[in-house]
Amino acid sequence: MLFNSLSFILLFILVLVLHYLPRLPWKIKKTNLLLASYLFYAAWNPPFVILLWISTLIDFFVGRRLYYVHGVAMRRLLLGLSLLGNLGLLAFFKYGGFLLDNFVQLLALGGISYTPAKPDIILPVGISFYTFQTLSYTLDIYRRNTTPEKNLLDFALYVTFFPQLVAGPIVRPDGLLPQFKEPKRAGLNQFFWGLFLLTLGLFMKIVLADVIMAGPSDQVFGAPQALNSLDAWVGVLAFSGQIFFDFAGYSTCAIGVAACLGFYLPDNFRYPYAAVGFSDFWQRWHISLSSWLRDYLYIPLGGNRKGPRLTYANLLFTMLIGGLWHGAAWTFVVWGGLHGLYLMAERLLRGAVQAPPWLKTGLAQFGLGLFTFFLVNITWVFFRAQDFSTAWRLLQSMFGFAPEGAKILYTLSILLVLTVVVLMVAAHWIMRRRSVLGVASQSPYWATGIGWAGMLLLILWAQKTSESFIYFQF
Amino acid sequence: MYPAHTWKAFLLMAALSLAAVTGWEWYCRYSGKELSYPNSKGFWAQQRRLLADDPTATVIIGSSRVQFGIDLDTWAQEMGRRPVQLSMEGSSPLPILSHLAQDPAFRGSLLVGVTPNLFFSPEQSRGGQKAAKLVAHYLQESPSQRLGNALNLALESRLVFLDEDQLGLDRFLEFVELPNREGVMTMPQWPYHFTTLTKHRQRNMSQAFLNSRQAQLQQLAVWRTFMGWEKQAPVLAGEGLARLFEQIRQDTEAIRSRGGRVLFVRMPSTGSYLAFEDARYPREAYWDQLLAKTGCKGYYFSDYPALSGFDCPEESHLTPADAKRFTRSLAEIIRSDKLPPIIVASKAQAP
Numbered sequence: 001m002l003f004n005s006l007s008f009i010l011l012f013i014l015v016l017v018l019h020y021l022p023r024l025p026w027k028i029k030k031t032n033l034l035l036a037s038y039l040f041y042a043a044w045n046p047p048f049v050i051l052l053w054i055s056t057l058i059d060f061f062v063g064r065r066l067y068y069v070h071g072v073a074m075r076r077l078l079l080g081l082s083l084l085g086n087l088g089l090l091a092f093f094k095y096g097g098f099l100l101d102n103f104v105q106l107l108a109l110g111g112i113s114y115t116p117a118k119p120d121i122i123l124p125v126g127i128s129f130y131t132f133q134t135l136s137y138t139l140d141i142y143r144r145n146t147t148p149e150k151n152l153l154d155f156a157l158y159v160t161f162f163p164q165l166v167a168g169p170i171v172r173p174d175g176l177l178p179q180f181k182e183p184k185r186a187g188l189n190q191f192f193w194g195l196f197l198l199t200l201g202l203f204m205k206i207v208l209a210d211v212i213m214a215g216p217s218d219q220v221f222g223a224p225q226a227l228n229s230l231d232a233w234v235g236v237l238a239f240s241g242q243i244f245f246d247f248a249g250y251s252t253c254a255i256g257v258a259a260c261l262g263f264y265l266p267d268n269f270r271y272p273y274a275a276v277g278f279s280d281f282w283q284r285w286h287i288s289l290s291s292w293l294r295d296y297l298y299i300p301l302g303g304n305r306k307g308p309r310l311t312y313a314n315l316l317f318t319m320l321i322g323g324l325w326h327g328a329a330w331t332f333v334v335w336g337g338l339h340g341l342y343l344m345a346e347r348l349l350r351g352a353v354q355a356p357p358w359l360k361t362g363l364a365q366f367g368l369g370l371f372t373f374f375l376v377n378i379t380w381v382f383f384r385a386q387d388f389s390t391a392w393r394l395l396q397s398m399f400g401f402a403p404e405g406a407k408i409l410y411t412l413s414i415l416l417v418l419t420v421v422v423l424m425v426a427a428h429w430i431m432r433r434r435s436v437l438g439v440a441s442q443s444p445y446w447a448t449g450i451g452w453a454g455m456l457l458l459i460l461w462a463q464k465t466s467e468s469f470i471y472f473q474f
Numbered sequence: 475m476y477p478a479h480t481w482k483a484f485l486l487m488a489a490l491s492l493a494a495v496t497g498w499e500w501y502c503r504y505s506g507k508e509l510s511y512p513n514s515k516g517f518w519a520q521q522r523r524l525l526a527d528d529p530t531a532t533v534i535i536g537s538s539r540v541q542f543g544i545d546l547d548t549w550a551q552e553m554g555r556r557p558v559q560l561s562m563e564g565s566s567p568l569p570i571l572s573h574l575a576q577d578p579a580f581r582g583s584l585l586v587g588v589t590p591n592l593f594f595s596p597e598q599s600r601g602g603q604k605a606a607k608l609v610a611h612y613l614q615e616s617p618s619q620r621l622g623n624a625l626n627l628a629l630e631s632r633l634v635f636l637d638e639d640q641l642g643l644d645r646f647l648e649f650v651e652l653p654n655r656e657g658v659m660t661m662p663q664w665p666y667h668f669t670t671l672t673k674h675r676q677r678n679m680s681q682a683f684l685n686s687r688q689a690q691l692q693q694l695a696v697w698r699t700f701m702g703w704e705k706q707a708p709v710l711a712g713e714g715l716a717r718l719f720e721q722i723r724q725d726t727e728a729i730r731s732r733g734g735r736v737l738f739v740r741m742p743s744t745g746s747y748l749a750f751e752d753a754r755y756p757r758e759a760y761w762d763q764l765l766a767k768t769g770c771k772g773y774y775f776s777d778y779p780a781l782s783g784f785d786c787p788e789e790s791h792l793t794p795a796d797a798k799r800f801t802r803s804l805a806e807i808i809r810s811d812k813l814p815p816i817i818v819a820s821k822a823q824a825p
Binding site for chain 1 (some may be wrong): 495644776
């Protein structure tokens with residue numbers, strides 16, 4: 001079920017009514033939330049709810065046993081069982097076709113022709129998100145960072161909580177499970193703040209991502225020929241805006257929906273296009289994934305504790321896995337690899353060169369921020385392109401190697417994209433050390449009210465109710 | 475922790491939004507805009523599902539000409555049953571024909587509109603892909619999409635301002651005229667509020683369009699631009715055309731073998747549009763071959779005085795009044811042909 005659909009609005013109203021019914025025990029309200037979460041997920045493809053049940057049951061029972069067993073071998077066996085269950089499902093549904101394709105190509109390199117039956121596997125929506133969420137629970141117990149949850153209802157709700165089930169934020173057990181212990185209800189201002197965030201997220205998704213950015217981005221990435229430099233750049237910038245507004249929009253909706261119910265979800269984005277450097281970028285973009293990869297992959301691999309060479313190797317490996325997490329294609333791996341290389345280069349520079357004082361001035365930082373944004377855009381080419389030939393053709397077009405490239409974008413599209421991108425980068429820079437909550441707290445109510453009405457009316461005017469969020473496919 | 479004034483901001487937002495939406499809706503109605511159903515894949519899928527309960531229904535497939543030109547109410551009066559309208563503007567009906575041929579339950583009457591440049595086009599053409607997407611949506615529609623579509627229909631059939639095709643932000647942006655760079659392929663500007671769609675997917679020219687000769691000429695200019703582009707591409711012929719005929723033959727044969735019936739109809743067009751179609755798709759090489767290869771009955775408008783002589787305001791579609799006349803005449807002709815009755819097999823007998 002999409003946040004930007006009438007069916008979700010209907011479900012949400014029903015959930016709110018049940019959640020705020022007086023004299024209903026908390027256990028019943030949690031059960032309502034769990035059933036609503038299953039309904040939310042089943043609305044895409046009912047049989048896939050079974051995957052949630054499998055994931056829930058494996059980790060609930062493995063987690064309990066894992067905590068109380070002391071033998072190393074047994075603990076590893078139990079951890080392996082959880083990893084096998086969760087990653088096995090992910091591997092089958094998300095990477096099965098990709099692995100098979102690569103196997104066939106490998107055989108072809110050896111001169112063996114093999115044509116397997118085409119696997120007809122539907123990717124369960126959001127499987128990468130809830131798999132990583134449940135894995136963090138088992139891994140935390142294995143490392144004795146948390147205690148096992150005793151209540152199956154609470155644990156099932158932790159795995160399935162509908163606001164963040166299919167596209168994050170990926171929440172750690174300590175961040176969500178304790179919230180289910182006591183009855184939750186939002187105060188008046190929290191409730192309306194949640195509605196404000198829901199409106200803001202939908203505005204980002206429907207108006208900015210779908211109406212303004214998606215068209216030019218699709219046109220440019222779908223073009224079969226080399227393009228004029230301006231068109232190529234505008235298309236890539238449009239995608240950089242689209243992916244941000246789409247994904248940050250979803251996270252904002254998720255935080256808002258949870259707030260209406262009295263729950264707290266952490267921020268997933270902190271104005272990433274104002275990042276100065278790539279370690280800063282990854283503390284601002286998809287924070288719940290980058291911190292997950294840091295805590296459960298990079299640090300266990302040794303992090304920066306085993307000398308410079310291994311540190312660089314760990315960085316690169318972590319980012320390659322991060323790329324693969326996004327999609328079963330080599331273009332995503334290259335996207336992750338580029339980010340890994342950027343992080344390595346940044347680390348190398350920081351260690352080798354003493355930054356001159358002028359580099360810390362506002363203007364220089366802004367320049368570095370723009371340079372970071374420029375490099376991020378290069379990575380988006382690989383992220384969005386269907387294949388390497390498209391990515392390569394587009395890069396050539398962007399950097400002037402296709403002087404006869406086609407002009408395909410309307411003047412209006414170019415102006416709209418450039419205006420929104422400039423405003424987006426400026427807004428990120430202004431908000432770099434602030435939050436929407438802080439700004440709204442300091443603003444007069446009428447300013448918030450007018451801005452809120454403006455966003456809602458634009459959503460109604462845009463009338464796009466059925467475009468899927470990009471990150472659902474991951 | 476949360477801004478102390480959020481509830482006040484909410485009340486202000488609610489008041490402003492309600493006032494703006496009410497004013498907007500009033501303005502739309504006051505300025506003569508008509509209620510229209512959304513032309514969505516979900517709406518198409520909803521109509522397609524009607525066949526599950528009535529596999530012997532009459533179904534219309536094709537592009538916009540049969541959607542404008544066959545008046546469903548008139549057909550219901552003449553033939554006793556309202557047909558299910560599964561046409562889609564700018565599309566080829568062939569993917570839908572194949573889809574119905576593959577549905578073992580369907581054994582009704584199929585009226586297939588033939589608009590030559592859309593019908594005689596390869597499978598991967600834009601029109602073919604458009605129809606294929608409808609079928610794919612129908613086959614893969616999630617419960618959430620179905621519910622969302624039902625809610626959308628309930629709202630959009632009551633509120634004029636929710637007409638996404640005519641009044642949405644996308645459509646508004648089309649009217650911002652800025653000169654494009656040299657070499658950019660610019661789409662022609664469609665007139666405002668050309669058509670409306672009813673709850674049975676009947677498409678009609680809006681009253682505003684019928685009253686405005688300027689809008690009609692603007693639409694004609696759109697068609698002429700499309701014709702100009704099409705002239706630069708080769709027509710489907712030779713082996714490609716033979717493959718197309720063979721696919722149609724197999725599909726029509728599958729439906730007929732279950733007791734169903736397939737009728738082709740060439741809807742009227744006039745003026746430069748008709749001349750363009752006659753020149754690129756000569757009747758003997760396309761229409762006549764279609765009937766010969768499939769063995770199906772066909773109705774070509776110019777063969778029947780009662781089906782000709784219409785004045786299409788933009789040379790391609792019938793007005794609502796002409797659609798009624800055309801439909802009544804077509805129904806009479808079909809009845810007078812005394813086609814053998816459809817053998818309605820029971821569900822158990824269906825293959």
